[in-house]
Amino acid sequence: MDKTTVRMQQIALQTLANGEVDVILGWKKGDEWYDSYPVVINDINETAELIWDAFCVNNLSKYLITELKKNLRIGVFLKGCDSLAFNQLVIDNRIDSERVVIFGLPCPGMIDPQKVKHAGLNKGLLKVERTGDKIVFITKEGVKEYIGRSFDYDKCLNCRCPNPVVSKYMLSDAVTRTDEEQYFPDVTEIEKMPLEARYDYWTKQFSKCIKCYACRNICPLCSCETCVFDNIAAGVSSKADADCEQQFFHIIRAYHVAGRCVDCGECSRVCPVGIPLEKLNRKIIKDINQLYGDYTADTDIAKSPPLGTYKVDDFDPFDGSKQGGKK
Amino acid sequence: MPRIGAFVCWCGTNIAGTVDIEQVVQAVSEMSGIVYVKDYQYMCSEVGQNLVKTAIKEWQLERVIIASCSPRMHENTFRKAAKAAGLNPYLVEVANIREHCSWVHKNKEEATKKAIALIRAAVAKASLNTELIAKEIDVENRALVIGGGIAGIQTALDIAEAGYQVDVIEKSPSIGGKMAQIDKTFPTLDCSACILTPKMVDVASHPNINLYTYSEIESVNGFVGNFEVTIKQKARSVNLEKCTGCGICTEKCPSRKSKSEFDEGLRTRGAIYTPFPQAVPNVPVIDREHCLKFNTGKCGICEKLCPAGAIEFGQEDVLVTKKYGAVVVATGFDIIDLDKFGEYQYQNHPDVLTSLEFERLTNAAGPTAGKFIRPSNNKRPEKVVFIQCVGSRDVSSRGKSYCSKICCMYTAKQAMLIKDKYPDIEVYVFYIDVRTPGKNFDEFQRRAVEEYGVNYIKGMVGKIFPAGDKLIVHGVDSFTGDTLKIEADMVVLAAAAQAKPDAEVLGRKLAISTDTNNFFTEAHPKLRPVETHSAGIYLAGACQGPKDIPETVAQAGAAAAKVIGLLSKRKLVSNPCVSVVNEDLCNGCLSCLKICPYDAIAAKELATNNHGITSKRIVAKVNEALCQGCGGCTVACRPGAIDLKGFTNKQITAEVDALCH
Amino acid sequence: MIRVKITPNNKQSQLQYIREISGVNINKCIQCTKCSAGCPASARMDILPHEIIRLLQLGQVEKIFHSKSIWNCASCFVCTERCPRNIDIARLIEAIRLTIIRQPGKSKFKPDDVPGIIDDKMPQQVLVSGFRKYNR
Amino acid sequence: MSLKLEEKAISSKQQFEPLIVAFCCNWCSYAGADLAGTSRLNYPANIKIIKVPCSCRVSPNFVLRAFQRGADGVIIAGCHPGDCHYSTGNYFTRRRFTLFANLLEYVGIEREKFKIEWISAAEGNKFATVMNEMLDSINKLGPSRKLRDGRWIRQQ
Incomplete structure (x- = not known):
């Protein structure tokens, strides 16, 4: 990891110095072992504090919206899933891609601090380093080593796009994924449940929601000036803690990212009460792939999104040839 | 809450029959915002409308609710009444308590409860209505007529006479349509070509009419007053201007295999051909499928012989896009194909003809130059049998359920013409019911029976057995009950009329609907027979349903009158229920722009300054002249920045709340 | 056949029975005689199929019971196949035969x-x- | 079900007056409903119709709002794909609500409660048939509190 960190600091210094960019968006290491927080730096000597480790999970592309409003040229470090989100933001005209310089970071997968805590390794833990498949935990008592990716986030385990799809500079060589991703196992598992069980499962999950809207705020696609749920005048939904309101919010949020969601899993990660929101988005992605062809909601900016277009001979589940019908 | 007046209509007993009006009036008077309630027997009448006008003035009403029949019937009537009383017409809301309530529910108590709910929804919506001012859009004063038969010709002539430009599009190489194929016309027996060709020449020579033959509609966009139509002029391979119509090429063309469509396949024609001698324009067309030059590259005789050098093998299809104010569809009809009617042996015996083939056989310009001979052995037949209702009035999957209206008359005409020229030929007509309702129609048919001795037999033909050179026709006379066996020499089938096979495709291009038989659907069968639900698109002739020439010409005149009425208005009142963008909410994602069917939405740049830094941002902007108010954009817009005037999100939500009250 | 005053009384039980077991709506018939014209056995029938339906419409069930036609019908379904009004005549005549057979004591x-x-x-x-x- | 439970279910079924909200597009299905009226066909009074310019005007928000306010069934009726007065309106309806219907079923809402139907202006009897069939399936489901806002009491 250090090789890339050094490479990252060099490129940041160089582009800031030669004025190619005015500001750099990256991560800095906090005092805790799991805390690599996003940071905006414009001072050359701050570039030395930039870091690339197994906890740079935050997607920096959404910060571009506010930063670009300051008419600056911005250099940003983007992982694979972050670059997908970047493309979506360009499609939505939320960012002006000319004024952005992208440093691509092929991502080996991020470590989930919860899993480290469950494994009881967090006592006295100072630093975690990962090189290739080897993970090294440096604690006060000593050093522990593990092989494999058992500590990775679930979303990283079946990651579809580890290598950035768009970048000016690539900071390390591409990462290859061997295990062919199974076809939405989590979604099919829920689909198999009987209807009432599904209803109870989701109502229980939704009832945990405290309407903090963290999922909306982190999502690169939910970038509306004023979200319809914040706009009281729209009269669409209220913050009351009633089942119907929770269901309303979650169904509509999932529907609003339909055909655009890049499956980066950030909504589930940041949800304080742990609602499996990505299962809603992935259900829609699975349906769209089956019905309207595999849309990789990322690569081709020119292609119009699935819900923004139609085909005359689309699958028509409502065309029962009832008596009196034309056909 | 605005001051709302409600008017509950009895509609005679249509509503009052199954809806308790007093209970409704009582319930409505308690609704919030209602300051005045009145019920009356006929709200749409003069007296009813005056009730509305006086109430608006006396009670300073700011909204008006009419609980009556469908808004599709009288919404305009009540909007005009409100306008006359000084109230903006778009503050009127109609609750449909007739078609959607009293007529479809038997139980009075249920129907009354539903009527109250529907009115509550209308009140909820009306209280959120805003004043809307209809804008004006300009009208392109040129009309388009699709189809060059008698319907298209007559419509074009009437519109051109009123001084407007008309384009006529005809799919086949010449105008004339089915009428050009007919020999004589009922009930006056004057020759079809004699009354048609002068009109065809008028069309060709009229300064206001522009003719596109051998052309098809590629695509239609836009809306009333501003249609943008792309026409595909198929390659004729002959230069229209140079060709003098001398006809040398059509005679000398060596490839004789293709069947002449105009003569219903009774004779063959060259690869380069004009459908019939009086064709307008009298310029041949090369049928590239059968032309040796195109298939083998050798021939080219027509090019060598053409004195005017008009042959151009290299011609390509040309796409022309023009703007029109109105469109008239006059695409006519076809005869059904008889492959499902095996019992008549139409497929495997040359002497069994359809009525259209009979017309060509007896026509002087036809394949036999008018000599009445049997196609099998060229001898004059002694016994001819006509069979009515072949495929008509047939609810099984083989035929059409409707009566084709014109067969009784043209069969009587055909039978009469045979007996007139050859009195010794025996003529039989098998029929179910003779339907001759027109002016002088029944007298005409009775002349065929009484003066010319045509034998009319009430009964259908069961089966036809070819025996030697005769056709044994098995039938039954239902009056006497005897089974009949007639050794006929020729059988003529009065086959049913059906819509053109591509009617549905054209309907889809024009966004007009076709009924289950693929005839175009008129706006209202009794009151608006030549209009469609799409403003600016009219119908004329058999494309709307089987009809004879007198009716077709009448409809053509009616459609022309509608078009002239539309084009005479320099400006058209546009639909004010269009979308509007709230620029504060809009974040410029333009997903609305991507789905707008009329490209009515465009990106607009706004300069914004947050904390002193001015930067640009994009928002959507609606072109109110193009927007047709479908509302598709409002659902694509996630923050709800774009809304549809007249059907805003809040209004529809209020209606839902009111209905679930 | 002697002249009989026709009084259409179609409330007779046999007529209801025929309608019930055949499920055929005889009012759909427009007397176009296509069935009789195409019937291969019509030569040996004293009452032709379209006349049978007419008699049923008039409620003259007795005449049909005495006729030979319903027994000469070979159930070849030509009539049903070609009827333009979708009436299942073969099924109707079968229903008439069953009405006769099912009368008590009439087993053949x-x-x-x-x-x-x-x-x-x-x-x-x-x-x-x-x-x-x-x-x- | 035990006898007592069954009685309760039957009794609650008696007072169960299902409410079905129908969004009908002005050019086709609203005219189809009118035709059903003029031909005096019969369908239950529980169906209440809201006129929208095109089926593509109906937003998932309205559907959920109807369920919240106590509707037992929601139906969106539009023109047959290809016949839309606005030429492409119902293509988008078809895509949007294919996904939305799947999502609702995924979250545990019965498919009978939410339907889309293509009904042209000439299909009065199809309109009546569809409405009668919808009510039968809703009656079979019986009363259910799914998606319903408890604070909104509907006067029976």
Whole structure:
């Protein structure tokens, strides 16, 4: 990891110095072992504090919206899933891609601090380093080593796009994924449940929601000036803690990212009460792939999104040839 | 809450029959915002409308609710009444308590409860209505007529006479349509070509009419007053201007295999051909499928012989896009194909003809130059049998359920013409019911029976057995009950009329609907027979349903009158229920722009300054002249920045709340 | 046939019975005589199929019961196939035959008739279906 | 079900007056409903119709709002794909609500409660048939509190 960190600091210094960019968006290491927080730096000597480790999970592309409003040229470090989100933001005209310089970071997968805590390794833990498949935990008592990716986030385990799809500079060589991703196992598992069980499962999950809207705020696609749920005048939904309101919010949020969601899993990660929101988005992605062809909601900016277009001979589940019908 | 007046209509007993009006009036008077309630027997009448006008003035009403029949019937009537009383017409809301309530529910108590709910929804919506001012859009004063038969010709002539430009599009190489194929016309027996060709020449020579033959509609966009139509002029391979119509090429063309469509396949024609001698324009067309030059590259005789050098093998299809104010569809009809009617042996015996083939056989310009001979052995037949209702009035999957209206008359005409020229030929007509309702129609048919001795037999033909050179026709006379066996020499089938096979495709291009038989659907069968639900698109002739020439010409005149009425208005009142963008909410994602069917939405740049830094941002902007108010954009817009005037999100939500009250 | 005053009384029980078991709506018939014209057995029928339907419409059920036609009908379904009004005439005539057979005491095929007509080439099935249809 | 439970279910079924909200597009299905009226066909009074310019005007928000306010069934009726007066309106309806219907079923809402139907202006009897069939299936489901806002009491 250090090789890339050094490479990252060099490129940041160089582009800031030669004025190619005015500001750099990256991560800095906090005092805790799991805390690599996003940071905006414009001072050359701050570039030395930039870091690339197994906890740079935050997607920096959404910060571009506010930063670009300051008419600056911005250099940003983007992982694979972050670059997908970047493309979506360009499609939505939320960012002006000319004024952005992208440093691509092929991502080996991020470590989930919860899993480290469950494994009881967090006592006295100072630093975690990962090189290739080897993970090294440096604690006060000593050093522990593990092989494999058992500590990775679930979303990283079946990651579809580890290598950035768009970048000016690539900071390390591409990462290859061997295990062919199974076809939405989590979604099919829920689909198999009987209807009432599904209803109870989701109502229980939704009832945990405290309407903090963290999922909306982190999502690169939910970038509306004023979200319809914040706009009281729209009269669409209220913050009351009633089942119907929770269901309303979650169904509509999932529907609003339909055909655009890049499956980066950030909504589930940041949800304080742990609602499996990505299962809603992935259900829609699975349906769209089956019905309207595999849309990789990322690569081709020119292609119009699935819900923004139609085909005359689309699958028509409502065309029962009832008596009196034309056909 | 605005001051709302409600008017509950009895509609005679249509509503009052199954809806308790007093209970409704009582319930409505308690609704919030209602300051005045009145019920009356006929709200749409003069007296009813005056009730509305006086109430608006006396009670300073700011909204008006009419609980009556469908808004599709009288919404305009009540909007005009409100306008006359000084109230903006778009503050009127109609609750449909007739078609959607009293007529479809038997139980009075249920129907009354539903009527109250529907009115509550209308009140909820009306209280959120805003004043809307209809804008004006300009009208392109040129009309388009699709189809060059008698319907298209007559419509074009009437519109051109009123001084407007008309384009006529005809799919086949010449105008004339089915009428050009007919020999004589009922009930006056004057020759079809004699009354048609002068009109065809008028069309060709009229300064206001522009003719596109051998052309098809590629695509239609836009809306009333501003249609943008792309026409595909198929390659004729002959230069229209140079060709003098001398006809040398059509005679000398060596490839004789293709069947002449105009003569219903009774004779063959060259690869380069004009459908019939009086064709307008009298310029041949090369049928590239059968032309040796195109298939083998050798021939080219027509090019060598053409004195005017008009042959151009290299011609390509040309796409022309023009703007029109109105469109008239006059695409006519076809005869059904008889492959499902095996019992008549139409497929495997040359002497069994359809009525259209009979017309060509007896026509002087036809394949036999008018000599009445049997196609099998060229001898004059002694016994001819006509069979009515072949495929008509047939609810099984083989035929059409409707009566084709014109067969009784043209069969009587055909039978009469045979007996007139050859009195010794025996003529039989098998029929179910003779339907001759027109002016002088029944007298005409009775002349065929009484003066010319045509034998009319009430009964259908069961089966036809070819025996030697005769056709044994098995039938039954239902009056006497005897089974009949007639050794006929020729059988003529009065086959049913059906819509053109591509009617549905054209309907889809024009966004007009076709009924289950693929005839175009008129706006209202009794009151608006030549209009469609799409403003600016009219119908004329058999494309709307089987009809004879007198009716077709009448409809053509009616459609022309509608078009002239539309084009005479320099400006058209546009639909004010269009979308509007709230620029504060809009974040410029333009997903609305991507789905707008009329490209009515465009990106607009706004300069914004947050904390002193001015930067640009994009928002959507609606072109109110193009927007047709479908509302598709409002659902694509996630923050709800774009809304549809007249059907805003809040209004529809209020209606839902009111209905679930 | 002697001239009979026709009084259409279609409330008769047999007529209801025929309508019930055949499920055919005889009012759909427009008397176009296509069925009679195409019927291969019409030569030997005293009342033609379209006349049978007309009589049913008029409620003259007795005349039909005395006619030979319903027994000459070979159920070849030409009439049903070609009827432009989708009336199942073959089924209707079968219903008339069943109405007659199902009248009490009218069974046309008794067990002691069997020896008279049986021969070694006759398939067993003929007897079974004969009993099923004609024996009451 | 035990006898007592069954009685309760039957009794609650008696007072169960299902409410079905129908969004009908002005050019086709609203005219189809009118035709059902003029031909005096019969369908239950529980169906209440809201006129929208095109089926593509109906937003998932309205559907959920109807369920919240106590509707037992929601139906969106539009023109047959290809016949839309605005030429492409119902293509988008078809895509949007294919996904939305799947999402609702995924979250545990019965498919009978939310339907889309293509009904042209000439299909009065199809309109009546569809409405009668919808009510039968809703009646079979019986009363259910799914998606319903408890604070909104509907006067029976």
